[in-house]
Amino acid sequence: MNDQTPQSAAAPSPFPPIADYAFLSDCHTGALIAPDGGVGWLCLPTFDSPSVFGTLLDRQAGHFRLGPFGINHPTSRVYEPGTNVLVTTWKTPSGWVEVRDALTMGPRKAEDTVTPHTRPPADDDADHLLVRTARCLEGTVEIDLVCEPAFDYGRTPADWILVDGNRHAADATAGGQSMRLQTDLALGVEGNRVRARHVLSAGEECFCALSWAEGLAAPTDVNEANACLDATTRFWRAWLGRARMPDHRWRDPIQRSALTIKGLTYMPTGATVAALTTSLPETPGGERNWDYRYTWMRDTTFTMQALHFLNLDWEADEFMQFVADLEPTESGALQIMYGIDGRRDLTESTRDDLSGYAGARPVRIGNGAFDQLQNDVFGAVLDSILLHTRRSQRLPRRLWPIVQSQARCATEVWREPDQGIWEARGKPQHYVSSKLMGWVALDRASKLAEIRGDAELTATWRETADEIEADILAHGLDERGVLRQHYETDALDASTLLAALFGFLPPGDERLRASVLAIADELTEDGFVLRYRTDETDDGLSGKEGTFLICSFWLVSALSIIGEEQRAGDLMERLLRVASPLGLFAEEFDVETGRHLGNFPQAFSHLALIEAAGRIIAAERMREFS
Structure with a gap:
């Protein structure tokens, strides 16, 4: 070779x-x-x-x-x-x-x-x-x-x-x-x-x-x-x-995903690691190798959704208490990731004495993205707080300062470019998903202020959310009415599926439908979803990567939301068939070889599986009453 x-x-x-x-x-x-x-x-x-x-x-x-x-x-x-x-x-x-x-x-x-x-x-x-x-x-x-x-x-x-x-x-x-x-x-x-x-x-x-x-x-x-x-x-x-498990043909994969997510939880603090491993390659033999043994703030909302869907309210509360304990940055924002003990410094180094998995080097310890600017973090945190507040029917006193600080930070930075949800190591851009999560931040903050009875903040934060929405719809759509990766390109990005998952546009909106179907038809390999096409994106790295399993599960959810239930179910069945022999998922799937790539097992993949299954099961149950 x-x-x-x-x-x-x-x-x-x-x-x-x-x-x-x-x-x-x-x-x-x-x-x-x-x-x-x-x-x-x-x-x-x-x-x-x-x-x-x-x-x-x-x-x-x-x-x-x-x-x-x-x-x-x-x-x-x-x-x-x-x-x-x-x-x-x-x-x-x-x-x-x-x-x-x-x-x-x-x-x-x-x-x-x-x-x-x-x-x-x-x-x-x-x-x-x-x-x-x-x-x-x-x-x-x-x-x-x-x-x-x-x-x-x-x-x-x-x-x-x-x-x-x-x-x-x-x-x-x-x-x-x-x-x-x-x-x-x-x-x-x-x-x-x-x-x-x-x-x-x-x-x-x-x-x-x-x-x-x-x-x-x-x-x-x-x-x-x-x-x-x-x-x-x-x-x-x-x-x-103690978990609520639907009596459904997908019960076993949901159970295995629940056991995996619990297994990736650090009981002493309530934190959840993104994956068990470091430096398993996203590109075989390549450099796309990262340390995932930390807690990402963007995982918070997906963690809350999965835990509450399963009635695992104790674990959900433990995780929220971990978030409440975290030390913000000097600006008052939460970092994009923390150590499982809450530490902020995750300085990245390489272990050049190790061969790497099948020659994939470098082996990284720590994660250099910990101090990146990623404007989606505010929306993930505030959405998780709203989910938890609605579930527990109270807004814990110690979480309100976090709501205020994250809403303030989102207000201050939403107009600025950043590295995006995928932590691209190229130059900052106006990523649509980051703007979208800025809208989520202010939309959820407004709703939390309403729950708290603060009419002034409710109106202020709603006004900013509406401003972000208008900006996205003015600059974030291509000529077809499809959401683009960032304001300077017409390239597609699977992170815009979050527009469906977070309710940015209503299910019947033609722009949402066009965006979901464009990703399904144009950003897939053999039906499985890529994050983006590496030849169209400056992510600062070489090499191609596999399809991202979380993005494929997001597409299942998005297809279900826009009413493409048969297509959603078909993709879900295909995804479940590529699980590991023990029912586990890594971060990526290589469609040419049928091999899993990236860190393993991956919490994000299993969280997205639970949400996708939950949406389809809910739709099936609703049809029973129609």
Whole structure:
């Protein structure tokens, strides 16, 4: 392959396809498990900590596997229904074995000193354990355990020591961080890794547990390990039982999306990470690689919509309290993104010692877009506050100052160019979606002021909203009456679908209909939606990208809104068919190869799935009464 030939997403590679990873979570951190049973990604103790196992980004960056020796391809991988507990079944030449994996959760026993809470602790919380069990179903199976962590994104190998000379527990230490591997297998230390091998006969079980808990506490036998896994199963099923799940053919993907969004929530603060990973490529082998382990303010409104649709009001309130705690910038505006602990500085660096996923470099830690000017942030925050206020039937006192400051900031900047919703690294433009979200900001602020009984602010903010609307309709439409990407181009941009989702124009408006259908017909590949065409947009980067799954789900919603229900349903069915084998979605989908691209799993994709499904289901239910 020469340098001029673009790399295919399906090029032969030692890196498993992105969509073949399984996602585990304890709502403090998450893990990705490769099909061979290896932990490809785990950051400790939180989502945005440095990785300890990172073969996802470099095949030498830390590895941990429990599975049958010499067999890399399992027969079956499923989640225990209604959970984030993984069950993998293997056939070997001599027998069958089942492996269960989970980042375990259970009844809270004491104050969490590993990842302290700023929100009220729940009844159940993370154990700070990765627990794995293997049970021989038939015949005999040789089990292989290999644990070779590499701390600080693969930079620092571990020093191992057996605990008190005990062959069943070993501590790994590096850079002031320690963790313990506890197992009922006999361990041997081999340099920077520990290994164990044992033959299981039918009905026999073994376990291993990796602990970063207080005092490195861990289960000491297989019964305790199974108890941890069973408690985790009960936690997820009880949590899902509190959600409102429609009795519909799409119930399973909605449930999996709900479990994924909850799994991407950082319980100590209520924040939600955009994705579990950093630097999974949007362009195979290219430079479009970003760190998504942070909280984007634009996700707030979609998070609120999904959580309230599912009746998950506790999680919605936790997230709003996180927003209320955030420190604004010097202008009073909220940043476009924050750390999960609320920190503002997300300075971007690169890890040039890492190969990157299938050679996609650079690997980025931090996100340089954190201090970009993106004028859509005000609308997302104020729409989420209005959604939450209507749901709870009260406007919390601590949120009103945010309403005032974001409305003021939106008023001050809506006429200015910015980087747009997609964080383009080219020159600022008058992006239509940014103007649109400025209208959302002042429209929602006006409605919130009305709820509060402030007639003067209601009128003032409504007047500004009307002014923004007039500006968009004067400058943001092309000759066909289609919403354009920005005021200096006729190029299309999928973000203008937000005009339908946020009610900027009524469903019957011909300009809205024309805009939605133009995107459906002209900004798609094989029916899946692109953010924009990279050859028409100065985003400061090279390379083509895949279709954006959130944009495709937005199109489903928009088609439903303008009455194209059959077309919306057809696209929804196609989208659900391209989910990963375990029902997960990355950020993008490459239509030529059928591979997922970008960070994984992606909260935005799953949030948009829930909204799209909800709109179609609501329309179907309404037809039952017509």
